Amino acid sequence: MPELNAPQAEAAAHTDGPLLVFAGAGSGKTRVITFRIANLLSQHRVPPYRILAVTFTNKAAGELKARLEHLAGADVTRDLWAGTFHSVCARLLRRYHEEAGLGPRFVIYDESDQKAVISRLLKERGLDDRRMPPRWVLSKIHAQKREGHGPDDLDAQTGFDAEWLDLFKGYQKALHASNAVDFEDLIVLAMRVAEDPESAAGRDLRERFRYVLVDEFQDTNITQYRLVRALSASSRNLCVVGDDDQSIYRWRGADVRIIRGFRRDFPDAQVVKLEQNYRSSANIVKAALGVIAPALEREPKQLWTDAALGEPVRIRTVPTERDEAAFIVRTVRAELLRGVDPKGIAVFYRVHAQSRVIEEALRAENVPYQIIGGMRFFERAEVKDLVAYLRLIDNPKSDADLLRVINVPARGIGDKTVDRVLGAAAERSLSAFEALSALVREGALTGAAKTKLCGFVELMAGLAGAAPGLLPSELAGHVLEATGYRSRLREEDSAESDARLENLQELIGSIREYEEGAAARSEPPTLSGWLERVTLASAVDAAKDVPSISLMTVHAAKGLEFTTVILTGLEEETFPYRGMDSDGIDDLEEERRLAYVAVTRARERLFITHAEARTLFGRTSYKLASRFLRDLPDEAVVREGVQRTPYLSSSPRDLDDEYSPPPRPRAPAWQAAVDQARARMGTARPGERVIDREAFDDLGDADAVAIRPGDRVRHKQFGRGVVERVEHDGSVTVVARFPGHGSKRLRAEYLEPA
């Protein structure tokens, strides 16, 4: 490992009292943290279990440990506390669950579980979920919880909607009854225990760590800050590292003012600034400085480099997002050709929705890629079903999980029966499963409902009985057998059911991976342990170590670096993004910092694209260049123009269309294109795809020749497929096979040629 420079060494070696490190982008922050911990361990003989390092992703924690292993040895780093706020809190709460009012095997509800809880509450109260959208209710709840407020604190205050407040109360009650917590609870509950002046647990927590380090401190929220202050209360050895220019999580409660105000809270804090960038070429650093310079409020600091100029930043203007995708493919190809490791190449976008077109282009050209984030795997129905069974075995009180699986696979327990169970649960203040068991025990049921529910209770009892003797992965397999889930899918025997079985197999594989990892750490593998890891995994944590380029949002790119970065969609409204309610200056400031983060990820080459027209969320609009492009200094960039007239690309035929329009005249033609596009959109009925439908109808009129076995088609839901059979009986019915969905009988008008 290379030597540290003077400020880095100072930050690493400083041991006693509060320490604030302003770490500019690419200034070797990770090295500083690593050295600091190594120093504490070896020079100051601090036991590893008395050091807490809060990182931004679990992957970062893993890498930190891996590096320390080289410096200090494996047995030392094993006991180090390193992880994200959420995973550290989960771990602490497993120990102090009683003080936090939780059972030992509490589960963590993710966003969809939370939404299900709210939806149920709305239904119970007879509230309209359009007037009270669960998303909105939840975001308000979370905002309050991040400030450290519970529903009871808000009671006295006016200004809170009574219905919402009642939902907040109901939500907390429901989570508690389910022995479940959400992401905010993890922080807040740990914070409350740690701040409690009376309890032994509180004292214990405040004494537990002699050194606390927090990375990416600019993205800390109030409760997280209170937590680390409490945890370092007795030692006062709190070291925070961050960069206010890279604060990009305001929307999730992070408050830049915390890092900016740290010196006020800790007047004796030592402050170190790391300002030399070791990561990027001088041109990239210049570009980054150009982007961040107009920011209104900054901690004074000057990022500099003595690296060579390197290649200029290339700004490419393209007509549409498809041309952008084509440019990305060409650029990636060229980079690979010049020998860049695919792992060193990344494509960034502001919102996930931009990835689809890029993916299609890469796939068509056989360029291997992986998408970071999106988390699609764990959102699949069959995966969620199995996870729900496992969570229910682990924690039978979890109503959200019970409701998910009580009739999956279908076992004749209908909505009415479920409502009765829920009613009984509400009446007796029990969880749904407890109420269900009670009803069965008391013989309060009759007829079909009785046998079905008894069967379900017995099934779950059997699974719970088997659980202790099995590894989590074995239990998962057993669940699939005992519930009939697997045999049901086998019987179905379609391409779709095969795909589901494969997904379930992959899930079991992921549990095995966890078990192996646990064995390597000589920990016992537990169901709770795996479930927790799955729920708290970050987008980056899920990245595979494979030779492929990476696609991700700029948020996901935080803390990473790449040889070559292609930053896309630099248009007003796209980046800076403008949502429905964002118009405040604070939002714009955060977008600017986000752009700064994006630019500073690149080591050697940075390409920036800007499309003149973009179709996003099914809507085409014409775009002005992003204001951030204007802020890039001319001497560090080259701007490359557009060759083609923008056109409205709404037909798949455009993909292989060799159409090349005449060179672009100036304003009038541009205006004509805009008008034409608007007129076209204006006359189309909602959801109607003018060009495709006409093309297909024409074929339909020609009848028999229109569509034949072997033709490639596209269906709204099933995607691309191949026609197997065509039936003409008044209307045209097509049997087509869709990879992942099997053979489907569909009416021809719902297919498009592909």
Add this chain to the structure above:
DNA sequence: TACAAGCGCCTTTTT
């Protein structure tokens, strides 16, 4: 009960 179609919804960023 299962499947297909229709409809309305949303569309930032994430632990």
Add this chain to the structure above:
DNA sequence: GGCGCTTGTA
């Protein structure tokens, strides 16, 4: 443009 819920049908 896609998803999930609801509706309609066999």
